[in-house]
Every structure is written in C-alpha cells, then in structure tokens.
Amino acid sequence: GENVGLHLPTLSVQEGDNSIINCAYSNSASDYFIWYKQESGKGPQFIIDIRSNMDKRQGQRVTVLLNKTVKHLSLQIAATQPGDSAVYFCAEILMDSSYKLIFGSGTRLLVRP
Amino acid sequence: EAEVAQSPRYKITEKSQAVAFWCDPISGHATLYWYRQILGQGPELLVQFQDESVVDDSQLPKDRFSAERLKGVDSTLKIQPAELGDSAMYLCASSFGERNTEAFFGQGTRLTVV
Numbered sequence: 001g002e003n004v005g006l007h008l009p010t011l012s013v014q015e016g017d018n019s020i021i022n023c024a025y026s027n028s029a030s031d032y033f034i035w036y037k038q039e040s041g042k043g044p045q046f047i048i049d050i051r052s053n054m055d056k057r058q059g060q061r062v063t064v065l066l067n068k069t070v071k072h073l074s075l076q077i078a079a080t081q082p083g084d085s086a087v088y089f090c091a092e093i094l095m096d097s098s099y100k101l102i103f104g105s106g107t108r109l110l111v112r113p
Numbered sequence: 114e115a116e117v118a119q120s121p122r123y124k125i126t127e128k129s130q131a132v133a134f135w136c137d138p139i140s141g142h143a144t145l146y147w148y149r150q151i152l153g154q155g156p157e158l159l160v161q162f163q164d165e166s167v168v169d170d171s172q173l174p175k176d177r178f179s180a181e182r183l184k185g186v187d188s189t190l191k192i193q194p195a196e197l198g199d200s201a202m203y204l205c206a207s208s209f210g211e212r213n214t215e216a217f218f219g220q221g222t223r224l225t226v227v
Binding site for chain 1: 117146148153154155156157158161168169204206214215216217218219220221
C-alpha cells in the first residue's frame with residue numbers, strides 16, 4: 001500500500017555535526033523520493049529528490065541515499081547549522097495515472113548550539 | 114521570486130458553518146495540490162488538479178469538501194459544514210506538471226473550528 005514512514009520522530013544534533021534522517025517506504029512502484037523541509041508556520045520546502053533507479057544523489061550540504069533492497073531512504077546533512085532546525089518529511093511520487101505526491105509523518109531536527 | 118499565494122492565513126469558524134480557502138499557484142504551473150496537515154503529522158493529499166481537471170480526489174471527504182479550479186489557474190477549497198475535526202493547516206502546492214518532482218507550497222491557511 002501507500003506508506004512512507006520515518007524511524008525517529010525527533011533528532012537532536014550538535015551544531016557542526018552531521019545529521020542523518022531516515023525513512024522507510026513500502027511502495028515499490030514509487031518513481032521518485034523527495035525530501036522536504038518545513039519550518040514552523042511555513043509550508044514544506046523542496047530539498048532534494050532521487051529517482052528510483054539511483055542509489056545516491058548529492059546537493060549542497062545534503063546527500064540522499066536510497067536502498068531499494070530494504071526500502072530505506074536517508075537524508076544526510078553535513079555540518080548541521082541552526083537554520084537546519086525544522087521538520088523533515090520524506091515523500092514519494094507514485095507511478096499511477098495521477099502521479100500523486102505522498103508524504104510521510106516527519107522527523108523534527110533540533111540543532112544544539 | 115514567484116510564490117504560491119494562499120488566503121486567508123488564519124480562519125476561525127463555528128462548526129456547521131461554511132468556510133472557503135483560496136490558492137493562486139505559480140504562473141505556468143499546471144498541477145495544483147490541496148493538502149491537509151494536522152499538527153505533528155505529514156501533509157495528507159486531498160485533491161490534485163491537472164489544469165482544470167481533477168486527477169485525484171480519492172481522499173477528499175466529498176460529503177462536505179469541494180474543490181474547483183475553473184480556469185485552470187487559481188483554486189478554491191470549500192468545507193460545508195465544518196466540523197471540529199477539520200481544524201488543521203490547509204496547504205496548497207503547485208508544480209509545472211505531473212512529472213515534475215518539485216512542488217512549491219504556500220504558507221497555508223490555519224483553520225480552527227470551534
């Protein structure tokens with residue numbers, strides 16, 4: 001079925017450390033996986049996506065890893081900054097006729113100074 | 114910078130009343146989404162438009178919710194009658210097309226039903 005879930009509801013990291021946010025998915029038909037960042041009082045903001053035929057994709061300070069064998073997705077943030085504090089959602093685009101964008105439940109990232 | 118505009122930002126309404134939310138997507142974006150987000154949860158897709166056509170409304174409670182995008186540009190989401198459980202953030206998002214992964218979100222409308 002359609003299910004994008006997350007392992008940890010809250011992650012606390014020291015400023016400057018690397019952060020790893022994990023996500024499990026259940027739908028093998030998903031074509032793309034996407035990470036969104038949502039700051040308090042704002043709508044989600046696109047961070048990075050990865051196509052299902054890829055294992056890794058890098059952006060600016062962020063890396064997304066996809067392990068299709070265990071249906072696991074992760075977002076790595078290098079040198080975490082206070083501005084990275086937010087809720088992070090993984091999402092998937094389902095390969096059906098409507099190409100729906102489906103979100104998981106989110107992980108809150110807290111950056112300690 | 115182009116943004117998805119939503120109004121109002123906040124709305125308080127009594128149960129059994131009607132309420133409407135408006136969304137103006139980024140110019141040229143063919144796909145428009147309405148999501149409902151309960152505090153502490155991820156956004157839940159209510160309805161998806163491709164131009165003026167509904168392509169998915171499987172999660173829209175059609176007995177009380179309706180959505181339209183008459184000219185394929187801006188959109189309205191209506192709830193009638195509102196129930197206490199409808200209290201949530203209602204988010205609108207848009208993207209260039211069905212196969213574009215980057216959806217841009219508005220700031221949302223925070224609805225409180227009392």
